[in-house]
Amino acid sequence: MTFKEIERYNPRVEEPRWQKVWDESQTFVARSDDPRDPYYVLEMFPYPSGRIHMGHVRNYTMGDVLARFMRAQGKNVLHPMGWDAFGLPAENAAMKNKVHPKGWTYENIATMRKQLKSIGLGLDWSREIATCDVAYYAQQQKLFLDFLKAGLVDRKRSKVNWDPVDMTVLANEQVIDGRGWRSGALVEQRELTQWFLKVSDFAEDLLGALDTLDRWPEKVRTMQRNWIGKSEGMRLLFALQPDARTAATSVEVFTTRPDTLFGASFVAISADHPLATELGAQDAGLADFILECRRIGTATAAIDKAEKLGRFTGLHVQHPLKPGATLPVYVANFVLMEYGAGAIFGCPAHDQRDLDFARRYDLPVTPVVLPDGADATSFEVGSEAYTGPGRIYNSEFLDGLDIDAAKREIARYFAARTVDGQPQGRIEVNYRLRDWGISRQRYWGCPIPVVHCETCGTIPVPDKDLPVVLPDDVTFDKPGNPLDHHPSWKHVNCPQCGGSAVRETDTMDTFVDSSWYFARFTEPNAPTPTVPAIVNRWLPVDQYIGGVEHAILHLLYSRFFTRAMHRTGHLNLDEPFKGLFTQGMVVHETYRDAAGEWLSPAEVTVSGGETRVARHSASGAAVEIGSIEKMSKSKKNVVDPDEIVATYGADTARWFMLSDSPPERDVQWTEAGIEGASRFLQRVWKLVAEARTLVGSAGTPDMSDDDTATIRRLVHKTIANVGGDIEGLRFNRAVAQIYELTNGLAKFLGLCDTAATPGRLAALNEGVRVLIQMVSPMMPHLAETCWAAFGETTLVTDAPWPKADPALLIESTLVIPVQVNGKRRGEISVPAGASRELVEKEVLSLDAVARMLNGSAPKKLIIVPDRIVNVVV
């Protein structure tokens, strides 16, 4: 039989067929009472924006390969899917297209669910949740009330980041370069009363536990460490020289370098410091300066930040260690009110910012830390502050100490003194991490379940009145929060006194929704947020996969939520994600026509070899090939998964997404790449189809036949390697191994075709079955068709992963490279585990070696058993 007579594999027929089989046999439904070892694979759930994109295909395929592999390993695999379904785009769509957010969202979900099913993901759809389901957010409200009871929720007035386009509050994390992360609008500062989750209560633990997350990328851990931003320092009180303009008698500063106090030459306070505000009210010039600082602080932070500006207040403080000496007090634009005490002392010699400031305003620069080896009389600080280690000098009782010792000495000194009746100094740990403001003035989010009563204050909604359900009849014709505009929804009776009261109309930040969905998946229909016995069995997630863009926000919030749920008894662990993997993006070339308009790949035909030329398919006009960028609608460099599945099938798309590029790196979508994947799929099918006609009744492989032994060693080596590669998420390497196996089997098949023996056919049978199994997590539909073609009546999806025969992983004869002075000059063939003597004899008899030795004996002979020989001449 020749290849031509075999029909091509048709994914359009085979893929829906197997999807139906898996669906009907509930192949991927996970049971919590299954006694096998649990394994939880999770990919970050999508926002239902309308359609899936190639990034989703890549992300979910990776998770699916791992999930299917772990199933084959005999694990009880949980691999669920859901929807991060609340959020602004639904409201924007409502405003733009006059559709209801709910209808819009659920329609999108239906479309995307269908798309995800079409790529053959082994998901447990019986556990599907959408965060906008009442059943989901009802439980979220319970969690909120439990957190409230446990003291993990705060309500406070605070300056917030206000997005004037989205008309809502943003968390610090959602402000990027002074702009809203979604709208891109310049963010303004406003004072509002807000609900906060007390993330900062866990700052130390969130930081410390990062060390235990050894299956997280180091990069993500570093980012979180920086975000938490721990610094250990001191609060210090400086006594103010009496002044008629203020009643204040002291200024408190925060410093991490109390050892440099003798080098202090000024004190600077933030423009938002209460003292600045007080003085500004009496000094128009200062008031202008303060306004200017605020404007620059929010609007142009990125542009002009190098400039250190300040304004002298006219006030002085006493130097706490130098009786009689005073320091001027400035308002400075580089001092932040939100951090530390909102005030600092400046030691220009040892802090670059302070030095820039001192040079600008002609303040003294006195070095007090002497670098090791430097000369005390000649050491000077020019335009660069010295921040390194050294000995303290110019500092009276601190002289000669190292920095740490001086810090301890200062702490001891000030703890014993008082200013305004308080200790003058105390050690303090500061974190950059703030509490998490979750109030959003939006409709499409989880209502915050509290009621405001004039007489009773803020009252939690009682259990019996839960859930607080979003009203359906809302309008979007006015700016602001539709819940607030609703004629009746917010008006309720106070649960405590029965008098008239109003509901909280703020809803929760959607990051709340995604902070515990992984726990909900373990028992998605429970009448409580979790069922502890079950959630504790499944969690932590063994492998979480998603984009690195969530390295800080989502992952930090989820870690906080898990701790908060632990404290409130909903589960019994602190870290939700044992393994984390951040996959790269899908990128594509960009195309522009002569007018500079972006063109989509579908509109463009690219031809040529070395020098590629692009033309507009319809008009033939020349098209410029631009840079390779992340697929995005704005640059039109997108490829639609539906079209790819329709043209090539899901398996081809999956295979291509896993080939070539390491999963953590970006992958470039190319026509040649997807074509190559498609060719390989057909090659596997032809190999299987032809092998099927040869392989008859089972025999025993004949290991005395060299070709048989070679192919069997390849087969078993592949089993051993592919499993490890999938487990380590090195899919590109697994793919390469499978290519090698396929190439080897194709050659062996040719041999069997012309010179068949029962022993060879048995080895062919074994090899092709292994190939089908190796391929099955990645191209599951093809694998099922092949498996059935090989006479199997059960699913390959249910088949246990084959085991490599250790005896076949050991080569009996080894080819060992021989180097002379580190350069490869030849090779010898010896039995595995050959003795030193034998190897030496073989090596010395090599022509190349003899030539290099030129009659003399080698200086040294390095033999690494079974690996390499190096002759030193």
Next chain:
RNA sequence: GCGGGCGUGAUGGAAUGGUAGACAUACGGGACUUAAAAUCCCGAGGGUGUAAACCCGUGCGGGUUCGAGUCCCGCCGCCCGCACCA
């Protein structure tokens, strides 16, 4: 500025300190075909040479080692994150 990562053929990329370039893509040659596509086979880092063989080669410069893409030191370039956090 600080922190992290990465520099390997035409391209994507392989390589526990042990044969650099696996595997794939593109390319070239051949077979099949009236022809093309598809498929199959072969070739290929650069250089010298008829050949055997030899020299050079993982961003650059040093070092450690019998042996360095890999480890160390110093540069250069690119990417990502954070950024007046005292």
